Amino acid sequence: MRTYTYNLMATNGLMTGMGGTYAGKGYTVTGVKAKAVKRAKNVALFLVAPFIGLAYLIAFPIVGLALLAWTAAKAVLNNAKARPLALALAAPFIGLAFVTVGPIAGLGALAWIGAKAALKR
Helix, strand or coil, X not given: XXXXXXXXXXXXXXXXXXXXXXXXXXXXXXXXXXXXXXXXHHHHXXXXXXXXXXXXXXXXXXXXXHHHHHHHHHHHHHCCCCHHHHHHHHHHHHHHHHHHHXXXXXXXXXXXXXXXXXXXX
């Protein structure tokens, strides 16, 4: 094995040397324990893989529809005739967002100012 490759593997926490030394972040395991650690990681990934796939399966349609809506909104807002209608249709949703987020942001600001005043004493 070339020195460069060996050093690269050692710094990245890969299996190094013929003795089976596993040098991960913050720990070093040798021999049979290194194989057990690697096997445990593989088993954990095997068990979690369906849930990762499910997350992707659920997220892709949502992300796709959001991108489609974003592209359509940009196209409509560039059209001079459709812009007022689009803004009129979006106004209730923008107002709902402000009504929902406003009190939460106000309570956060009030807590921030109160904490600053309490810590000054």
